[in-house]
């Protein structure tokens with residue numbers, strides 16, 4: 263059977279005054295129905311560019327998207343357009359400030375000409391109640407809501423068109439800890455009820471580990487490691503993943519990944535990514551070949567794939583600290 | 586690594602009964618109410634709490650950098666033996682930058698965009714010491730080395746916006762150190778940074794603190810960061826400190842229902858493997874103008890009883906411990922598994 267969502271060799275470029283940013287440099291992913299794929303990586307590595315291309319907010323330079331094996335058309339109309347929806351990080355920026363909460367949820371229904379006016383109103387009301395926005399609050403404007411309530415409205419909007427796939431781009435990053443738990447529980451409940459597929463982007467590694475079946479790690483526009491969540495979390499094979507995962511608690515697990523490393527310097531200029539392995543300028547384990555050859559994603563069993571010339575050396579044991 | 590909790594305490598900053606009033610025609614509102622804490626030399630106290638708890642205002646009040654519409658009231662504030670309860674403008678100018686200095690979340694807001702790193706550092710240095718320009722320049726270089734900026738000499742001529750986020754934060758730390766302060770107030774200095782960069786900055790702050798014996802008031806909403814940098818922690822909720830003590834005590838055996846709720850609300854494992862839901866704290870933090878009459882946490886608290894709705898629980902030192910608590914019905918030590 264074909265996967266629910268298939269992303270094939272996606273390339274996204276942004277033209278800027280200083281040159282072309284290769285934000286997504288050939289990413290392929292497959293997600294099953296009901297599956298959550300967590301996507302992590304430093305800011306600027308291309309997560310949002312990929313997310314926006316998948317929902318049709320960016321036009322990719324090349325690449326294909328298939329839903330249940332059927333290619334989506336670039337203009338994306340009808341059922342195809344409805345199948346993929348997005349929940350944004352910033353509930354402020356993504357909601358029209360002059361529309362009431364109820365209108366905001368009715369809007370996608372009227373855009374797609376679903377139901378008559380009364381049916382749309384009833385559906386919006388039910389959706390809002392489902393996400394915990396009581397009838398009393400449904401006439402309010404976005405600025406009259408708390409951050410958590412606004413995010414619930416954003417989720418109700420995304421759910422209005424009964425999508426199969428929801429791209430969640432940092433959906434709880436702007437929220438307080440106590441409210442994050444409410445929103446995460448809601449997203450997981452909805453996923454279970456409707457067998458939703460999630461691409462879940464977050465810089466919070468504990469949140470990603472909590473929600474994900476699999477985790478993909480992105481660096482400067484490419485996937486450097488992808489595999490079952492517990493494997494990537496506890497036994498990462500890519501030096502970049504190790505550095506990331508070591509920033510998140512749990513001393514025993516961190517010790518098992520190999521010696522603690524702190525990455526020197528910062529993400530290189532995306533206008534001029536390094537040759538060979540894009541991570542080599544910050545990699546404590548880089549050797550000559552890393553500057554010359556681009557490492558391909560290789561299979562380490564159990565769906566765990568890693569793009570590093572040296573990963574075989576430490577597969578099954580701890581990674582060394584230095585080359 | 587966990588900082589050593591048993592640092593000898595010689596109080597550097599003492600704050601007692603600090604309140605911050607938002608002046609309003611319809612009546613003043615207390616954004617921060619009756620907050621007390623102390624910071625010893627060589628010690629980091631983390632001030633942790635959700636958005637709007639009053640963390641930033643508390644730090645700004647100590648620096649006397651609050652907007653005019655806000656007023657400070659305090660029973661007692663002392664810093665390095667000096668009484669700062671109601672300081673004159675001159676008193677405050679003498680200590681600001683030289684005894685206590687502040688680091689902000691957004692370095693661009695604190696750095697001057699039209700001046701080079703060198704100009705800003707030299708000015709900051711000469712504000713506190715009478716030295717020649719060339720000596721000040723040498724000291725500026727020394728400061729950039731201290732905050733581990735590679736090729737420091739080459740960075741002196743840069744403008745802030747040309748630097749990466751992590752570098753800017755280092756420059757701001759160098760600026761804060763220019764007057765050789767003894768206390769650093771750090772307001773979410775790593776919140777805007779990526780995890781890998783934020784790790785570098787936290788390590789740097791810990792090292793500087795150790796090497797220079799600084800006291801540090803570290804504001805954050807991130808419990809991870811508290812664990813990695815702080816010796817002691819004060820948890821704020823809606824303008825008040827509700828629990829304080831050593832990081833190990835408070836995090837391993839929280840006794841205030843809010844502290845416990847905060848810790849439990851964070852993910853601790855995998856939903857996919859065991860299907861456990863996160864523990865929510867229902868509702869949201871009340872705004873200062875609409876706090877309930879008794880305990881501000883009462884509407885969200887599972888342990889609330891009638892008294893919680895009437896009386897504000899005071900922050901009280903638990904006898905025989907180093908923990909303070911503001912709750913009528915706290916969790917018992919043994920209740921927390």
Ligand SMILES: Nc1ncnc2c1ncn2[C@@H]1O[C@H](COP(=O)(O)OP(=O)(O)OP(=O)(O)O)[C@@H](O)[C@H]1O
Nearest residue numbers: 607616635636637638639640641642643652806873
């Ligand atoms: N200039 C101001 N005028 C009026 N009210 C203010 C002002 N600054 C802050 N407040 C209010 O005081 C309370 C405490 O604000 P503060 O900025 O100290 O919170 P915080 O704990 O630092 O939150 P965050 O984690 O979001 O930075 C909030 O309710 C805030 O809305």
Ligand SMILES: Nc1ncnc2c1ncn2[C@@H]1O[C@H](COP(=O)(O)OP(=O)(O)O)[C@@H](O)[C@H]1O
Nearest residue numbers: 276278283285304305306307308309310311532
């Ligand atoms: N609209 C845009 N115009 C120009 N450059 C962009 C635009 N959006 C993103 N970029 C650049 O593309 C790269 C990837 O950005 P983004 O996808 O937002 O990363 P992430 O979501 O992982 O933080 C970055 O270098 C960023 O500066």
Ligand code: SF4
Nearest residue numbers: 539542545552570571
């Ligand atoms: S390929 Fe080389 S530079 Fe890249 S991660 Fe592996 S060891 Fe490091």
Ligand code: SF4
Nearest residue numbers: 880883886893912913
């Ligand atoms: S005082 Fe009462 S309402 Fe407040 S935290 Fe304690 S038990 Fe809960």
Ligand SMILES: [Mg+2]
Nearest residue numbers: 306309310311
């Ligand atoms: Mg993004």
Ligand SMILES: [Mg+2]
Nearest residue numbers: 640641642772
């Ligand atoms: Mg603040």
